[in-house]
Amino acid sequence: MIMQATGLIAVWLHVPPHREEEFHAWYELEHIPQVVGLDGFVSGRRYYCDDAFPKFLALYETRDESVEDSPGFQHVVTHPTPWSGRIWTFFGKDRIRQNLARLASVAHGGHPDPGAVLLRAFRAPRPLAEADGLEQGRASAEIPGCTGYRLFRQVRDPGRYLEIFDFAAPEQAAEPALAAFFDRPARRRFDDGARDVVRHVYAATGTPLVKGRGVRGAGSPG
CATH class of the missing domain: 3.30.70.100 (Alpha-Beta Plaits)
Structure with missing residues (x-):
């Protein structure tokens, strides 16, 4: 059974064009599976807009708005993996995160x-x-x-x-x-x-991940 989602964590990011290939690979291979695998997360989907700054957007559906403060998510935020630590240097302060209640x-x-x-x-x-x-x-x-x-x-x-x-x-x-x-x-x-x-x-980019349904579609990482 797929968990009902009444919360949303939205993350906007921007990286230099020459860093985008590794940025997409990190999201596909490590970050989306890591985050959606946490307790309380339902799905992760990625988007981009060439006319916006920051350019990239990730939408994580959550059980409710309390999930952002959960120990699992806070551990990901405060204890990045080596690859996450490297990617974070690419966007620096060009990041916005919002916790939302539906x-x-x-x-x-x-x-x-x-x-x-x-x-x-x-x-x-x-x-x-x-x-x-x-x-x-x-x-x-x-x-x-x-x-x-x-x-x-x-x-x-x-x-x-x-x-x-x-x-x-x-x-x-x-x-x-x-x-x-x-x-x-x-x-x-x-x-x-x-x-x-x-x-x-x-526009959508990457492969969406929905807990309980696994990875769907054959989205490209870029």
């Missing part, structure tokens, strides 16, 4: 591993609740190719939120397909007053 999740149809995700991070003018996420999630079914929607709240900064729209392929997350959704009156009301808005589309 407020709502809506799936459309099947549950394939997303070929792309649209991430929208923002500070809301008011506290958001499950009902807000469910409304946006149901409406996202109108976006061609959208396979799911999730709304998360940052644990350490509760005024900040993260929306994730899943797509089967990167081209389905192109701006023309999104314009009608974001121009809906209900959506404009949801966005009204939002600050510090950052929105990027990330």
Whole structure:
């Protein structure tokens, strides 16, 4: 049985182009299996966006938001393997990690591993609740190719939120397909007053790892 995930650890990283080959190999061969193998972790998936900084993104689904502070994960953070220690020197301070709690999740149809995700991070003018996420999630079914929607709240900064729209392929997350959704009156009301808005589309890379299902697909490491 696959564990239900209500938490998310999102990690953004950037490495110089000449370091990317080893960076991808480290993620594929060591880091994703190491982290997803920890108690409380459900899955690990990687993405990239050439137009964003940092360029690379890893999304780890967790049992709940308490997993980030668990002894297993903290040991990985404070006791890197030799290879991890080497890779960490490549990105230095070019790393962001956020621990998030899920407020709502809506799936459309099947549950394939997303070929792309649209991430929208923002500070809301008011506290958001499950009902807000469910409304946006149901409406996202109108976006061609959208396979799911999730709304998360940052644990350490509760005024900040993260929306994730899943797509089967990167081209389905192109701006023309999104314009009608974001121009809906209900959506404009949801966005009204939002600050510090950052929105990027990330394409999948690497091979996703889901606990209980093993490695799926034949994703390339780069």
